[in-house]
Amino acid sequence: MFDYSDKVLVTNGLSKAYGLPGLRLGWIVSSLKPHATDLWSYSDYTSICPTMLSDMLATIALQPKMRTKILNRTSKIVKGHWAAMKKWLDDREHIFDYVAPKAAAICFPRHNLPISSLDLVYRLLKEKSLLIIPGEHFGMEKYLRIGFGYAEEKLNAGLARFDELLQTLK
Secondary structure, eight states: OTTTOTTOEEEEESSSTTSOGGGOOEEEEESSHHHHHHHHHHHHHHOSOOOHHHHHHHHHHTSHHHHHHHHHHHHHHHHHHHHHHHHHHHTTTTTEEOOOOSSOSEEOOEEOOSSOHHHHHHHHHHHHOOOOEEGGGGTOTTBEEEEOOSOHHHHHHHHHHHHHHHHHTO
16 A cells, blocks of 8 residues: 555554564654654654663564564464364354454454344453453444464363353353
8 A cells, every 4th residue: 555645654563463562663654754754753752762672672573584484473373373263253154254364363253143242242251251352342333353363272262262152142
């Protein structure tokens, strides 16, 4: 999108694709100098500079060979975990409809349960200690934002707890 308009801002960070959320580092790219200047001033206002350790680790992660290694690792994890998530959703096709994500460890399935997404995730949190985001937070009733980037055993355990609650809704 960056090449299509000078009004496009591109954002990225080390959290998702690089698996380094604790560093709390990201960036914005703009082709317009006034935008870049304004954004730089916000950065100065909110955080003068990253910690020395975060800066050092980010520098290592963004070196071409390490960057490729990290992104390949992330891609392998996402593809493997998506296979488990997809199987779970497909086995419940009478409940869920979805479009497969292309690059992220997050899916956004629609459900047809006799409960709002907000009430469903509240019950999942309270009864099963499972954190999922309701579609209402994105203006999308009956949708769920489900992350599947965790270790596979944690993902499977979470989906099993989700199943336990689904049994109570039938």
